[in-house]
Amino acid sequence: DAGVIQSPRHEVTEMGQEVTLRCKPISGHNSLFWYRQTMMRGLELLIYFNNNVPIDDSGMPEDRFSAKMPNASFSTLKIQPSEPRDSAVYFCASSPINTNRDEQYFGPGTRLTVT
Amino acid sequence: QKEVEQNSGPLSVPEGAIASLNCTYSDRGSQSFFWYRQYSGKSPELIMFIYSNGDKEDGRFTAQLNKASQYVSLLIRDSQPSDSATYLCAVKWESGGYQKVTFGTGTKLQVIP
Numbered sequence: 001d002a003g004v005i006q007s008p009r010h011e012v013t014e015m016g017q018e019v020t021l022r023c024k025p026i027s028g029h030n031s032l033f034w035y036r037q038t039m040m041r042g043l044e045l046l047i048y049f050n051n052n053v054p055i056d057d058s059g060m061p062e063d064r065f066s067a068k069m070p071n072a073s074f075s076t077l078k079i080q081p082s083e084p085r086d087s088a089v090y091f092c093a094s095s096p097i098n099t100n101r102d103e104q105y106f107g108p109g110t111r112l113t114v115t
Numbered sequence: 116q117k118e119v120e121q122n123s124g125p126l127s128v129p130e131g132a133i134a135s136l137n138c139t140y141s142d143r144g145s146q147s148f149f150w151y152r153q154y155s156g157k158s159p160e161l162i163m164f165i166y167s168n169g170d171k172e173d174g175r176f177t178a179q180l181n182k183a184s185q186y187v188s189l190l191i192r193d194s195q196p197s198d199s200a201t202y203l204c205a206v207k208w209e210s211g212g213y214q215k216v217t218f219g220t221g222t223k224l225q226v227i228p
Contacts (some may be wrong), residue, residue: 041220042219043220045145050213052162056211091158103149104161109158109201
């Protein structure tokens with residue numbers, strides 16, 4: 001199993017530009033999570049999907065952020081327009097089933113720098 | 116807002132000693148508790164989960180849960196330099212019929228050879 005795949009691994013962009021982060025979850029997992037990690041705020045859940053349906057997007061910081069999951073094997077997180085305070089590591093994670101015991105498998109992350 | 120609190124550290128222990136990592140949480144309805152290890156520049160990986168009061172042992176790791184005190188801990192016996200990492204506590208709880216997970220900010224552990 002290839003694990004959760006994220007692309008790109010690093011992204012440097014200028015303020016105001018659109019940024020799209022991509023994630024391919026582990027095959028057969030039906031929950032997908034997007035997180036943002038910074039030194040100050042730690043690991044924050046932005047949004048999660050269950051069976052491709054967005055369940056909770058209360059962690060999405062503002063309207064500049066949007067996420068989609070058009071099918072079970074692909075999800076995107078888009079920031080438009082990007083701002084320097086969006087600089088962080090963005091993780092995608094997937095989970096096999098929504099139970100008490102399920103663990104989340106994290107991708108390698110995308111390090112985003114907005115200048 | 117559900118809170119998960121951890122001391123940021125760093126916690127320094129000598130090689131071979133027991134490292135004790137602690138976590139408190141605010142929601143009494145929390146159901147499951149996880150410990151993730153995150154090496155610098157890497158993604159978190161699950162090392163332990165626990166959902167019943169008491170102790171759960173797995174090799175050199177022991178997770179301890181006390182729901183009455185809203186406290187979960189991770190003990191690492193015979194600490195090794197390779198255990199040096201940030202340890203994230205995560206708490207799962209239910210809201211609106213769905214499971215949610217909140218992570219603590221992590222405790223950095225340094226094992227000194």
